[in-house]
Amino acid sequence: MFTPKIIALDLDGTLFSGTGEVTPFTREQIRIAADKGMTIVISTGRPFTGLPFEVAQELDIKYAITANGAGIYRIADKTCLKEDAIAPQDAAELCRLLNQKHLHLDAFIHGDAYTQSSSFHIIRHSRILPESVKNYILTTRNQVTDLAAFLTEHNLPLQKATLTFEQEADGVLIDREETKELLSRHPEVSVVCGGYQNLEFTKAGVTKGTGLRFLCDYLKIPIEASMACGDSENDLDILNAAGYSVAMENADESIRAICDDVTASNNQDGVGKAIAKLIQTCERRS
Numbered sequence: 001m002f003t004p005k006i007i008a009l010d011l012d013g014t015l016f017s018g019t020g021e022v023t024p025f026t027r028e029q030i031r032i033a034a035d036k037g038m039t040i041v042i043s044t045g046r047p048f049t050g051l052p053f054e055v056a057q058e059l060d061i062k063y064a065i066t067a068n069g070a071g072i073y074r075i076a077d078k079t080c081l082k083e084d085a086i087a088p089q090d091a092a093e094l095c096r097l098l099n100q101k102h103l104h105l106d107a108f109i110h111g112d113a114y115t116q117s118s119s120f121h122i123i124r125h126s127r128i129l130p131e132s133v134k135n136y137i138l139t140t141r142n143q144v145t146d147l148a149a150f151l152t153e154h155n156l157p158l159q160k161a162t163l164t165f166e167q168e169a170d171g172v173l174i175d176r177e178e179t180k181e182l183l184s185r186h187p188e189v190s191v192v193c194g195g196y197q198n199l200e201f202t203k204a205g206v207t208k209g210t211g212l213r214f215l216c217d218y219l220k221i222p223i224e225a226s227m228a229c230g231d232s233e234n235d236l237d238i239l240n241a242a243g244y245s246v247a248m249e250n251a252d253e254s255i256r257a258i259c260d261d262v263t264a265s266n267n268q269d270g271v272g273k274a275i276a277k278l279i280q281t282c283e284r285r286s
Contacts, residue, residue, distance in 0.1 A: 003282050005225040007033060008043040008065065008212055008238060009271060011052070012133060013195050013231040014248055015042075017267050020132030022055055026272030030059045033275050041065060041215060043208050045162065045194040045234050048073050048080075048111030050140055063219075067108045068192070068234050069211035070159035070202045072218075080111065082214055083159065086203045088151060090188050091158035094201075095148035097182060101175040104164040106137065107147055109156050117143040122166045128196045129164070137164075163199040173197055194234040209237030227278065229263070229271055231255060246274045 009015045015022055030040055042051060042064040048071060051064055056075050063081075064073045072082040086094070091107075098105055104122040107114045123129065123137050144150045151158065165173040180199060183191045189201040208230075216223045228235070228242035231251035239245040239259055247259040248270045256262050263274035 003225065004033075004038055004227040004244065004278060005221045006039040006041060006212075006216060006219065006227070007275065008041045008208075008226065008228040008242065010208075010228075010230040010232070010235050011042060011044040011046060013250060013266050014229050014235075015266070015271050016052075016132070018130055018132070020130075020136065022052070022059075023269050023272065025269045026275075027055075027059060029272040029275040029279075030061075033279065034060050036279065039063070039219060039221070041212075042075075043212065043228065043230070043235070043238055045160065045200055047071070047108035047113045047159065048078070049113055050136065051075065063215060065208055065211035065215060065238075066111065067160035068194070068200060068202050069206045069208045069238075070108070071111055072211050072214055073111065078111075081218060082211075083110070083157075084203055084206045084210075085157035085159045086189065088155045088157050090186075091156070091161075092148045092151040094158075094161070094183075094186065094189070095151060098161075098163065098179065099146075099148060101179050101182075102166060103175055103179060105147065106141060106162040106164075107151070108159040108161070109151075110159070113141050114144055114147060114150065115141040116147050117145065122164055125166070126164065127167050133196070160200060160202045162194065163201075165197065165199075192234045192236070193232060195232040200234055207237035208235060209239075209241035212238050212241050229274055231266070244278070 040061045045068050104119040165176045191201045194200040224243040226242045227244040228238045229246045231248040245259040247256040247262045249265040264270040
């Protein structure tokens with residue numbers, strides 16, 4: 001019988017509703033799971049500074065897999081338990097190349113987020129991003145003039161980069177396919193979509209799944225006793241790694257196809273319903 005000891009939850013499109021909130025029902029179910037001794041973990045493409053700290057404190061969420069697995073943190077004291085980032089020289093060169101494309105690049109560095117101020121208009125005028133996500137990006141980024149030069153000057157490694165594209169009137173995303181092709185020629189990085197038709201890259205081999213494996217080892221929890229919930233391509237590896245995987249109803253079809261279960265959407269208490277269903281199943285079998 002599967003009994004979860006650790007539950008990993010994606011944020012955008014999963015734990016968060018479309019307005020960027022955690023519903024009361026889902027909060028209640030997370031508290032119940034925590035009271036039963038289950039460790040609740042955030043698993044996100046966001047950097048450490050993008051975590052919902054008040055929610056984490058309220059719901060006793062102690063750990064976070066951030067930047068698609070490149071930074072693993074203990075939330076309360078902001079301790080980075082593991083960082084697996086792209087080397088400074090490689091990161092700066094990639095940023096130089098990407099600066100030639102029409103896109104917005106967010107660079108996650110040591111848990112913080114940086115961007116070039118010159119591309120913020122792509123976020124402001126996006127017709128793809130929800131208002132809650134736009135506001136999150138616009139209010140949490142440190143702005144620099146030249147990101148590649150900033151990385152070089154301070155010799156900074158890159159945990160993750162998120163690339164957001166502008167959409168033409170006919171729906172075509174400017175430079176997205178060309179950018180994907182460019183990144184495919186760099187075996188030092190892994191490229192996925194994290195939602196909203198973006199592209200994200202980390203150091204090759206670094207995923208939310210590797211983050212979950214590390215955290216399970218750190219907490220001495222068998223990976224088989226883990227549950228993960230997600231909705232996007234950047235959740236694929238953690239869903240495959242977890243002992244029990246749950247896709248959101250709003251997830252891509254490719255995600256729903258590989259999961260053990262599909263729950264309701266992020267706007268319909270999906271995470272809360274998945275946790276409640278699992279707890280009820282465990283109680284009936286005990």
